[in-house]
């Protein structure tokens with residue numbers, strides 16, 4: 014199983030999503046959609062061994078976490094607009110829940126769940142599940158020097174993680190680098206998949 018957590022610092026937490034303005038008024042929702050697409054979709058297929066989380070921290074009601082489960086997804090297609098429609102449905106579902114219900118994962122459409130949980134608590138949950146946490150960062154240890162097992166990969170958005178998040182991860186995550194260059198988060202996901210695919214196929 015490969016898992017990804019993408020922290021979206023500015024992404025809208027209301028279902029009032031303008032599908033014609035994902036980067037602007039939706040607070041870089043386009044980045045979230047690209048990460049969903051690149052983590053879960055193959056050509057004419059879905060990666061069933063992937064769970065992708067994004068935690069949205071934009072106004073008006075943060076944080077909202079959305080989970081995409083590869084082996085349960087139905088009807089979602091890889092284009093940004095289609096994914097944004099499903100995120101809009103998930104946030105609408107969230108808005109209709111009671112405060113108690115919001116504490117747990119609630120399915121909005123097949124394979125897509127929504128919940129109130131912050132970044133740190135989600136990371137702690139993953140550690141409790143026995144996962145290993147890898148924080149993707151340009152200045153980390155070279156990826157080829159690290160043994161990746163049972164992974165959850167943490168990615169920042171255009172702003173990156175806060176200093177506080179990084180301090181929190183300090184003793185919980187292995188910081189790994191894919192390149193000396195600053196890459197887009199969705200491109201990092203593609204590279205990680207390729208490295209792990211090649212290992213799995215013994216190449």
Ligand SMILES: C[S@@+](CC[C@H](N)C(=O)[O-])C[C@H]1O[C@@H](n2cnc3c(N)ncnc32)[C@H](O)[C@@H]1O
Nearest residue numbers: 149150151168169172173190191192195196198
């Ligand atoms: C556009 S970058 C973030 C840039 C932001 N200004 C910063 O300083 O963190 C988006 C995310 O991709 C990941 N990333 C970017 N370049 C990387 C690299 N060379 N190796 C590993 N991860 C990288 C990091 O998780 C980063 O937070």
